[in-house]
Amino acid sequence: MVIFGAGYGFRNLARIDWLKTRRLCYWGDIGTHGFAILNQFREQFPHATSLLMDRETLLAHCEHWQTEPNPETAVLTRLTEAEQSLYDDLRENRLGDRVRLEQEKIRFETLVEALGKV
Structure with missing residues (x-):
């Protein structure tokens, strides 16, 4: 099942x-x-894992990086060590400068491969 959250x-x-x-x-x-x-999602569901939100995925798609207009600077307490390091x-x-990779820019075959491991 997929739930669309829109932020x-x-x-x-x-x-x-x-x-x-x-x-x-x-x-x-x-x-x-x-x-x-x-x-914020982990506040409600602490057992949730992230999908394709890692350094390897970011670096593999550097040609699609964009500039994040207003970056978040808050201290986040529910990230894994790897997620926290990248954040x-x-x-x-x-x-x-204010790097962001929108999930829609990740190659489809990368998504299919990741979903196959879930």
């Missing part, structure tokens, strides 16, 4: 009890807001 604000999903017992993957943009939304690099502009 922040999916607290209503927390009312669906059976979601708390299912394997959940979150797939968002690789950017500061994508990680902030993942952090810190993005918010500190260590990879470039």
Whole structure:
């Protein structure tokens, strides 16, 4: 099942009890807001994993990087160590100026391969 969230604000999903017992993957943009939304999602579903929100995916798609208009700078407490490292690099502009990779820009075959591992 795929749930389209359209960004922040999916607290209503927390009312669906059976979601708390299912394997959940979150797939968002690789950017500061994508990680902030993942952090918010894990407030309701701490067992959720991220999909294609990693350094390898970001670096493999550098030709599609965009500039994030208003980067998030908040301290996020629900990211894995690898996610936190990438988030810190993005918010500190260590990879470039306000780097963001929209999920729609990730190659389809990369998505198919990742979904095959879920």
